[in-house]
Amino acid sequence: MPIIPTPITIVRLSFISVLAILLIACSDKKNDLQTIDYVQLDKSLLKVEVLSDSLQVPWDMVVSNDRNLFFTEQYGAVSVINLETNQQRKILVIPEVWHKRTAGLLSLTVHPDFKQNPYVYVHYTTKTDSLIYNHLVRYTLKGDTLISPKELLKIKGFTAHNGGRLAFSNNGKLLWATGDAYNGDESQDVNFLNGKILRLNADGGIPSDNPNPKSYVWARGFRNMQGLTVTDKGYIFTSEHGDAIEDEVNLIEKDRNYGWPAIEGLHNLPQEIAFAKANHTKEPVKSWTPVIAPSGITYYGSSAIAEWKNSLLLSTLKAKSLRVLKLDEEGKAITSEEIFFDNHYGRLRDVCVDADGAVYISTSNKDWKPQVGFPLAGDDKILKISLTDKALKKPLLGSKVSALADTKDKAIDAAQLYQNYCVSCHQADGKGVKGIFPALAGSNLVNGSSSNLVKALLKGINRAENPQKMPGFAFLKDDELAAVMNYIRQSWGNQAAKVTEKEIKQNR
Ligand code: HEC
Incomplete structure (x- = not known):
């Protein structure tokens, strides 16, 4: 049976076609940025x-x-x-x-x-x-x-x-x-x-x-x-x-x-x-x-x-x-x-x-x-x-x-050392990344015996339960290592005694 358009369907159809024309026109328009x-x-x-x-x-x-x-x-x-x-x-x-x-x-x-x-x-x-x-x-x-x-x-x-x-x-x-x-x-x-x-x-x-x-x-x-x-x-x-x-x-x-x-x-x-x-x-x-x-x-x-x-x-x-x-x-x-x-x-x-x-x-x-x-x-x-x-x-x-940027003779800045070598994994707030990089805030290793921490930082950490390893930091100098260890031992609520340069030298 042929469909005879009623006045209402004509109005609807023309509304739809106007909308369609508008949409086509819009899609050609350049969006200003x-x-x-x-x-x-x-x-x-x-x-x-x-x-x-x-x-x-x-x-x-x-x-x-x-x-x-x-x-x-x-x-x-x-x-x-x-x-x-x-x-x-x-x-x-x-x-x-x-x-x-x-x-x-x-x-x-x-x-x-x-x-x-x-x-x-x-x-x-x-x-x-x-x-x-x-x-x-x-x-x-x-x-x-x-x-x-x-x-x-x-x-x-x-x-x-x-x-x-x-x-x-x-x-x-x-x-x-x-x-x-x-x-x-x-x-x-x-x-x-x-x-x-x-x-x-x-x-x-x-x-x-x-x-x-x-x-x-x-x-x-x-x-x-x-x-x-x-x-x-x-x-x-x-x-x-x-x-x-x-x-x-x-x-x-x-x-x-x-x-x-x-x-x-x-x-x-x-x-x-x-x-x-x-x-x-x-x-x-x-x-x-x-x-x-x-x-x-x-x-x-x-x-x-x-x-x-x-x-x-x-x-x-x-x-x-x-x-x-x-x-x-x-x-x-x-x-x-x-x-x-x-x-x-x-x-x-x-x-x-x-x-x-x-x-x-x-x-x-x-x-x-x-x-x-x-x-x-x-x-x-x-x-x-x-x-x-x-x-x-x-x-x-x-x-x-500068090609000549040289850090050799600069005074040691512990916060900067942390920023340079640790922050990418352990984060600025010391909380790490859950399930991947452990928190240093409240950590037993950070707050415990200094010799365990010295050994871990020199050699790196590779515990079986964690698929992620931590690289060693033996390339840092004794005074730099002592500074960054003391930084993590005294930040974010940690309160452990200072590590000395001598202790680091002895463990190398
Ligand atoms: C590339 C990522 C990465 C960087 C950079 C890094 N760490 Fe780690 N760190 C790890 C991972 C992964 C572990 C856990 C390793 C494991 O359990 O085997 C870890 C563990 C530790 C732990 C033991 C924490 C605990 O309670 O278990 C300490 C302390 C630590 N890191 C200190 C540092 C310091 C200080 C620096 C900078 C000098 C540093 N880390 C830089 C990845 C990193």
Whole structure:
């Protein structure tokens, strides 16, 4: 029977079509962004705008060659922001993602020719019974959704040290920086895929020019890489977390060994030098002690922000800042370091650049290590940094790190030592991180016999009941160790007698 429209259905239909037209019109409109800060460089003036907010740990970002910014959130979502309109939409939630500490949906990248090959590659952690894995999966973007998942690789995982980042090399190979999954010995062994730079064809196959044409391994000896980038000249750089000291930036070369766990950071101790000679290792191009917890790294080759051209941009977690590491002309060595947004937006997880030279940073203030004073309202955010002509409030400034910064002759500052070497695990309030890093406030070991504490700090702590180990601090001098021990013995309500330098010397 034909449906004869009544006056009411006509009114309804026309209302719906007006609504539809309005919606279509809205979706083409460019969303204006809120400017929250300005930054003054030598000449360029920059503005910082909020591209996205109220996110849950945006872990990785990448801009495709059709002007879309794709990003992951650690709990398992992939979203995309159209950089022409600033409109955002969620295109995938992966229910099997296991999200804990630094496991979850971590890295992503897109095919270099995304218009022709709309592939999005993601890396995430799962847990079934007690088995933890990291998966590398390729999706295809169709309309507004990621479809047809194809698993390219599956390797061991852990609650931490899963790495990882993905990037394409200049000749179209997919690189995956994997973590050691808390088993350092396997990062030396080419039969395991953890603690490596892996190199794959875009379809998941093994490239015939890999060091071993039957293996994905391109380079070995890594602990926990959190950043990976390829420069315009094709050089591959990574950022990596050291244990208690020596965070690194490395220049990745084919078939080289980067030393972990035999070597940490610079190859400067006698046993490290011996291992380096025997194993064709490569030293980091830069290392940081005290640690800064470097996360995302990206090459800046654009002329838009002239002062930053030919540098590596590095986001940091513990140091809560963006670092600009200038490269030399050849593009293989770091010549200077400048710090921006020091403590201003909190922990930063990633950084990326678009085709116009705008820079994007993501905050990580809702991750497993909440800091005093954070999250800020509207966290987590993706911020856009680009050129502007006029500042409507006082601009922020960067600070250059002096190459000659020397702590040798400075008076010992116990609180600063704690800040430099202990706070990243035991936290500023001495309460640690529940179930992972024990509290020092009220601790029996801290308040008990001084000789037990001295021994533990020199050698490190590795108790069977705790899967986490604490590294030793024998590299600190006697007076520094005494100062930091007395600091923890007399803070947060602890009230134990002082440890002397002599006691430390006797226990070495
Ligand atoms: C990389 C993380 C990390 C850093 C940095 C670190 N610790 Fe620890 N610490 C741990 C872990 C993990 C344990 C527990 C190890 C275990 O039980 O096997 C621990 C345990 C301890 C304990 C024993 C607490 C108790 O009651 O069980 C003391 C004391 C301690 N750390 C002091 C320090 C001091 C002082 C510093 C800085 C000089 C420091 N730690 C730096 C991870 C860290």
